[in-house]
Amino acid sequence: MATAAGTLAAPAVQAPSGIWAWLTTVDHKRIGTLYGVSGMVFFVVAGIEALLIRSQLAVPNGEVVDADLFNALFSMHALTMIFLGVMPLGAAFFNWLVPLMIGARDVAFPRLNALSYWIFLSGALMLNASWLLGGAPDTGWFAYAPLTENTYSTGRSMDFYTVSLIILGTSSLIASLNFIVTIINLRAPGMTMFRLPVFVWMTMIVAWLLVLSLPVLTVGLIQLYFDRNFTTNFFIPDGGGDPVLWQHIFWIFGHPEVYVLILPAMGIVSEVLPTFSRKPLFGYGAVVFAGISIAILGFAVWSHHMFTTGLGPVPRVVFSATTMTIAVPTGVKIFNWLGTLYGGSIRFTTAMYFAVGFIATFTVGGISGVMHASPPIDTQQQDTYFIVAHLHYVLFGGAIMGIFAGVYYWFPKFTGRFLSEGMGKLHFWLFFIGLNVTFFPMHFLGVSGMPRRIYTYDAGLGWETWNFVATLGAFTIAAGMAVFLWNFFRSMREEPSAPDNPWDAPTLEWATSSPPPEHDFDVVPVVRARDPVWYDRDHGIAPPEPDPHEHIHLPPPSYYPLLIGVGFTLIGIGALSHLALVALGAVVVIYGIWGWTLEPTGAEPAAGGH
Amino acid sequence: MAQAAHAAEAPHSSTGIDSRKVLMWIFLASECLFFGSLIATYLVFKGDIPLPAPGFIEAHMHDGVVTGWFPTDRVVDGVEYAGVLNIPVTSASTFVLLMSSVAMVLAVYGAQNGRLKMMKIWLLATLLLGIIFLGFQVFEFHEFGAEGLNLATNQFGASFFVLTGFHGAHVTVGVLMLGSMLLASMRRTGLGPEAGFHVETIGLYWHFVDIVWIVIFTVVYLVPA
Numbered sequence: 124m125a126t127a128a129g130t131l132a133a134p135a136v137q138a139p140s141g142i143w144a145w146l147t148t149v150d151h152k153r154i155g156t157l158y159g160v161s162g163m164v165f166f167v168v169a170g171i172e173a174l175l176i177r178s179q180l181a182v183p184n185g186e187v188v189d190a191d192l193f194n195a196l197f198s199m200h201a202l203t204m205i206f207l208g209v210m211p212l213g214a215a216f217f218n219w220l221v222p223l224m225i226g227a228r229d230v231a232f233p234r235l236n237a238l239s240y241w242i243f244l245s246g247a248l249m250l251n252a253s254w255l256l257g258g259a260p261d262t263g264w265f266a267y268a269p270l271t272e273n274t275y276s277t278g279r280s281m282d283f284y285t286v287s288l289i290i291l292g293t294s295s296l297i298a299s300l301n302f303i304v305t306i307i308n309l310r311a312p313g314m315t316m317f318r319l320p321v322f323v324w325m326t327m328i329v330a331w332l333l334v335l336s337l338p339v340l341t342v343g344l345i346q347l348y349f350d351r352n353f354t355t356n357f358f359i360p361d362g363g364g365d366p367v368l369w370q371h372i373f374w375i376f377g378h379p380e381v382y383v384l385i386l387p388a389m390g391i392v393s394e395v396l397p398t399f400s401r402k403p404l405f406g407y408g409a410v411v412f413a414g415i416s417i418a419i420l421g422f423a424v425w426s427h428h429m430f431t432t433g434l435g436p437v438p439r440v441v442f443s444a445t446t447m448t449i450a451v452p453t454g455v456k457i458f459n460w461l462g463t464l465y466g467g468s469i470r471f472t473t474a475m476y477f478a479v480g481f482i483a484t485f486t487v488g489g490i491s492g493v494m495h496a497s498p499p500i501d502t503q504q505q506d507t508y509f510i511v512a513h514l515h516y517v518l519f520g521g522a523i524m525g526i527f528a529g530v531y532y533w534f535p536k537f538t539g540r541f542l543s544e545g546m547g548k549l550h551f552w553l554f555f556i557g558l559n560v561t562f563f564p565m566h567f568l569g570v571s572g573m574p575r576r577i578y579t580y581d582a583g584l585g586w587e588t589w590n591f592v593a594t595l596g597a598f599t600i601a602a603g604m605a606v607f608l609w610n611f612f613r614s615m616r617e618e619p620s621a622p623d624n625p626w627d628a629p630t631l632e633w634a635t636s637s638p639p640p641e642h643d644f645d646v647v648p649v650v651r652a653r654d655p656v657w658y659d660r661d662h663g664i665a666p667p668e669p670d671p672h673e674h675i676h677l678p679p680p681s682y683y684p685l686l687i688g689v690g691f692t693l694i695g696i697g698a699l700s701h702l703a704l705v706a707l708g709a710v711v712v713i714y715g716i717w718g719w720t721l722e723p724t725g726a727e728p729a730a731g732g733h
Numbered sequence: 734m735a736q737a738a739h740a741a742e743a744p745h746s747s748t749g750i751d752s753r754k755v756l757m758w759i760f761l762a763s764e765c766l767f768f769g770s771l772i773a774t775y776l777v778f779k780g781d782i783p784l785p786a787p788g789f790i791e792a793h794m795h796d797g798v799v800t801g802w803f804p805t806d807r808v809v810d811g812v813e814y815a816g817v818l819n820i821p822v823t824s825a826s827t828f829v830l831l832m833s834s835v836a837m838v839l840a841v842y843g844a845q846n847g848r849l850k851m852m853k854i855w856l857l858a859t860l861l862l863g864i865i866f867l868g869f870q871v872f873e874f875h876e877f878g879a880e881g882l883n884l885a886t887n888q889f890g891a892s893f894f895v896l897t898g899f900h901g902a903h904v905t906v907g908v909l910m911l912g913s914m915l916l917a918s919m920r921r922t923g924l925g926p927e928a929g930f931h932v933e934t935i936g937l938y939w940h941f942v943d944i945v946w947i948v949i950f951t952v953v954y955l956v957p958a
Contacts, residue, residue, distance in 0.1 A: 231752040296763060304755045310747040334759060338767035346774065349895060354885035357774065363888045368777055372770060717913065 147680035149233035150641060154240050155218030156537070162211035165247065169203035170604060172196045174597055177561075181594035183582035193578035194261035195280075199254075201264035202284075205384065206291050207247045209518070212526050213387035214243075217302055217326045219537060223632035223639060224320045226311025226648045231304040233678045234719060239298035241688025246290035249695050253283035260284040263576065265377065265428075266347070268358030268369040273351055279699060285348040286698045290691060292337045292344075299330035299337075306330075311631070313650035317411070320630045321404060324411045325390030328418045332379040332386075335422070340376035343369060348698070367432050374425035382421045384518060385485075386414060388525020389456060392478045395532050396460055398628040399475040400467025403654055406459040413452035413459075420449045430498045431505045439498045446496035453489055457482060472626070473547030477528035480555045484520025488513055491566070506576075509569025515562040519600075524554070527607070532626070539619030539638045546610040553603030560596030564589035629654030634666065642677055645669040678724050687715035757934050761941045764903075768945050771896040772952055778888035784809060785887070793881040801881025804889055805957065817877050820954055826869030827950050830904075833862035834943045841936045845929035852932060853918055859939065860911040863904055870901045893953065900949060903942045910935050 148154065176196050179187040188196065218236065222229055230236050253259045258280045262270050271281045306319070306327045346357040347369070356362025358369045397404045404410060426434060426442040434442075460482050469475070491513040495501040504510055527550075534542050573586050580586055624633035634656050635644050646667040652658035659666075690711030697704025746752060785793075785802050790812060793801050798815045805816035836858040843851030874894070877883075882890045914935060918924050924931055 232756070300756050300759050300763075303759055304752045307755060308746045308748055308750070308752045314747075334763045335766050338763050339770045342767060342770035342774070345899075346895065349884065349891070354883075355891035355895070356885070356888065357891055362885075363778075363781075363783055365777065368774065372774075375770075713909065720913075720917075 144680065146685050147237075147682045149229070149237050149678050149681055149684070151218045151222050151230050151233065151236060152537075152639065152641075152643075154236050155215045155220075157240050158211045158218055158243070159215030159537075161244065161247065162208055162215055165203050165207035166209075166212065167604065168251070169200050169208050170601060172200040172203065174601055176200060177594040177597040179578065180580075180590050182591065183580055183584075183587055185579050188578070190578040191258075191261065194576070195254075195259040197576055198261050198263050199251075199259045202250060202260065204518070205264060205380070206288070207250070209384050209522050209526070210295065211243060211247075213329065213384070214239075214298060216322070216387060216391065216526075216529055216533070217298070217329075219533070220632055221302060221305055221323055221326055222309070223536075223635065223643055224323050224630055225306065225309060225314050226631050226644065226650060227305065227309040228643045228647070228675070229678065230301050231309055232301050234681050234684050234724075235297055235301050237681070237684035238687055239294045239301065241685050242290060242294035242297065242691050245688055245692040245695065246287045246294060249290065249692070249699075250283060250287035253280055253287075256283070265373055266369075267373075268347070268350075268364075268366040269360060271347060271351075272359050274359075276351075282348065282351060282699055285344040285351075286695050289341055289344050289348075290695050292341050293691065295333050296337050299333040302326055302330045303334065311648050311650055314631075315650075317408070318650055318653045318655075320390075321393035321407065321410055321414075322387075322390035325386045325393070325414055328414050329383050329386045332383050332418055332421065336376045336379040336383075339372055343372035343376070346372075367429070370429050370432060371425070374428045375422070377428065378425040379418070379421045381517070382417055384522045385525075386417070388481065388485075388522045388528075389414065391525045391529035391532070392460060392481050393456075394628075394630065395474050395478040395528050396463045397654075398532070398626050399470045399472055399478075400463050401470070401627070402463065402467045403629070403657075404459065405462030405465070406455075407653060409455050410459050413455040416452040417449060420445060420452070424449060427496060427501070430501045443496055443498055447493060450489065450493050450496075457486055457489075472531070473542070473544050473551055474528045474532035474626075476548060476551040476555075477524050477531060480551065481521060481524040481528060484516055484524060484555070484558060488516025488518075488520055491516065504569060506574055507569035508565040508573045508575060511575055512562050512565035512569060515558070515565070519558050519562065524558075527551075527554070533632075534614070535621035535625050536632055536637050536639070538615065539621045540614045540617050541621055541625070542610050542614050546606055546613075550603050550606045550610065553599055553606060557596050557599030557601075557603055560599060561593050562596070564593050564596075568593075624656065629657040631655055634659075642675045646673075681719070681722060681724075683715050683719040683722060687712050687719070690715055751930065754930075754934055754937070757937050761937065764941065764945075768896075768900070768948070771892075771899060772948065775892040775896050775953065778892050782887055782889050789881070789886075801877065802887065802889075804893070804953070815880075817880055817882050818954055819873070819876070822869065823873065823950065823954055826866050826873075827946065829862050829869065830866045830943050830946055833859045833866065834940055836862060837936045837939045841929070841933050844924070844932035849918070849923060849928070852928065853915065856911055856915045856918070856932070860908060860915060863908045863911065863939075867901060867904055867908070870897065870904075874898075896949060896953070900942070900945060903945070907935075907939050907942055910938070 145153065145157070148157075175188060176193065179185045179193060218230070221227075251259075257278045260266070260280045260283060262276060262281065262284075266281065266284060269275065271284075306323055310316075310319070346355070349355040350357050350359060350364070356364040358364045358366050360366060393404055393410055423445045424442060426438055427446045430439055430442075464479075491509070495504045495510070495513065531542055531547055534540065568586055568589050571585055573580065573584075573590075580590075619637075621637040623636055625637070626633070631648055631650070632639070634648055646669050648655065649667070651662075651664070658664075690708045693708030693711060694705050695708075697706070697708055748755070782803060785799070789802065790799050793799050798813045800815045801817060803814045803816055804818045807814050807816070836855045840852050840855035840859055843849065843853075843855060877890075877894075882893075884891050884894055914924070914932065918928070
């Protein structure tokens with residue numbers, strides 16, 4: 124440790140606080156924190172949008188918002204939750220945990236990592252700036268043509284949509300490339316691919332899904348942008364275009380995206396359950412291969428979003444079959460989680476509550492998913508609240524519950540502090556009860572024919588009771604979030620007290636201090652088994668002594684990622700205003716890349732690419 | 734340096750392949766889907782180009798032949814249409830791009846074997862051949878525009894210009910990278926000890942863009958509608 128401090132004494136590396144240190148950081152832990160805080164802020168923003176939607180629908184002929192604002196609210200609720208809430212919260216865990224779990228000192232490309240955050244922030248702010256600059260996107264997150272074309276969307280809202288999503292996609296692509304390379308190439312000695320924690324496997328699968336699906340969305344967004352700004356007719360029927368082509372392009376991205384949202388939560392739960400059951404994950408290989416199968420099948424099911432577009436019987440049968448097939452690897456995972464619990468010596472911490480809650484509610488969403496894998500049933504359920512119920516069981520009951528399991532589990536590692544277990548359990552029960560009260564009645568509403576995306580409804584249709592109940596549930600969830608935020612700020616005011624491994628957990632991130640030093644590990648660990656910390660404990664292997672002659676080289680901070688991020692912002696603003704700004708942005712990006720390339724990193728070659 | 738002590742513990746790369754090269758390969762996998770989607774869009778509309786409105790026929794009739802609508806020559810309803818695609822010219826530009834890949838291989842060879850003058854000459858040759866290819870593309874776009882084909886004309890125009898335009902943008906990025914590499918190689922320190930690696934990694938990108946063009950040339954120009 125003393126030696127490491129000796130090397131770290133370089134002032135540029137140490138600057139631990141201050142705004143400039145955060146703007147130029149290339150430390151994966153700080154970038155993880157930036158992603159986490161941004162993700163939580165946007166999660167709250169999207170939650171407020173959801174509360175407005177539920178307030179409007181609480182009673183028949185509600186007058187909280189008008190129809191146009193309602194359209195913008197449900198569109199932005201989805202876009203914000205998906206791209207600015209759940210994805211960056213996943214990225215926060217990837218950033219924080221992947222290097223620690225594989226025994227590395229940073230990601231393969233620390234500056235690229237910073238760049239992906241700044242581009243993300245730029246896209247996120249741009250998307251939300253649309254509220255103030257002529258109206259937010261109001262065509263749903265799927266933005267079906269030709270509703271999105273100039274004829275029907277006359278303002279700039281859909282241009283904000285295309286440009287922001289291309290920018291956000293660029294950010295995700297860069298981050299995904301970085302994580303795949305990190306996982307492939309920066310593993311500690313002995314950390315073979317089949318000793319990787321399941322969370323790391325799920326990170327890599329998510330990254331591959333994004334690498335292979337984002338370019339398809341980018342092409343669709345470019346075509347839509349060209350339709351709106353450069354006179355093409357890709358999706359305009361009157362000009363010979365094909366609106367169904369947009370649906371294909373969107374869902375070839377959109378369905379893998381669903382797994383991008385859920386697989387990180389599955390990875391988190393696969394870490395939390397073994398720790399608090401005090402036994403290794405049941406069927407590690409099966410869980411990993413189930414994840415890979417889900418990813419591969421995820422590219423072969425997109426048309427189940429389009430059963431009602433008249434694809435013909437053969438595609439309907441094929442896509443119905445592939446969709447139902449996905450239930451098999453998903454079921455494998457659920458049984459393996461139950462197998463992990465079975466016979467375990469279970470400790471019911473808050474993280475464990477969320478993880479077990481995840482299994483229950485995610486399974487409900489999974490089962491309703493299999494129901495509308497069947498085209499005749501889907502034809503009944505399409506565009507009804509049944510689908511809203513299904514997707515929220517999977518995304519709230521699945522992704523969000525899993526993410527909060529991770530928040531409670533790793534909070535001591537991230538901050539050195541504990542969240543209050545009492546308030547945590549109150550948070551859990553408010554979320555768990557709230558989500559079931561909100562989303563379960565939507566099944567009934569859907570079956571009784573209430574369409575999605577209507578801004579109000581008349582009395583006497585039999586929808587009053589359950590809509591009111593759902594709104595009560597939504598505010599219960601909000602109360603849960605308030606408890607969490609209170610818990611968070613209360614903990615952050617306390618002195619750090621967390622030991623290195625408070626939960627007696629098996630993975631490498633618990634082998635270093637809480638929070639970890641800037642260089643993560645004083646000695647790069649040697650991995651001897653799949654659950655390395657437990658293996659060393661059970662075999663009496665003491666932690667290695669730091670080598671007093673070792674110099675730890677960390678990449679120095681850099682402002683080039685921020686500069687290139689500004690260049691991307693200029694390109695985006697230019698695409699929405701004047702093309703000259705695009706050229707200026709491109710110049711900034713090229714200048715930034717040159718400076719970046721020539722910047723001395725002082726890093727060891729192990730850090731790889733710069 | 735003490736770095737060696739560290740290196741003994743943490744290998745530079747678990748796979749033995751440099752991280753930057755792995756990154757480039759995975760990026761190119763992503764690019765396959767990008768161009769795949771553009772080509773798929775082209776194919777969706779390829780067999781389905783409606784006849785032009787009478788106004789277009791009158792406006793673009795030269796010596797009894799209508800230009801700027803169909804990719805290849807055809808006669809429909811007694812009206813003769815001249816295809817816009819000029820296969821001999823584009824064959825020449827395709828040849829130029831293929832030769833740029835040969836030049837790139839020679840530049841990589843020079844860089845990896847310490848023959849820096851050879852590397853610079855062939856980097857320059859690759860760069861110039863890339864610029865010539867782009868010149869052909871500018872010429873082609875200009876010709877098509879003059880014949881009446883633009884983004885709004887029909888689905889062939891839209892999907893053709895967007896597909897080949899984005900390919901051209903990729904060639905432009907490649908040219909910028911080659912130019913930067915060439916400038917950097919003229920510094921006193923040159924490209925440093927990793928010259929071979931840098932040139933090879935840019936070469937991966939360049940060859941990929943070349944291969945994509947071969948697919949585009951085949952699908953757009955050679956396979957009949």
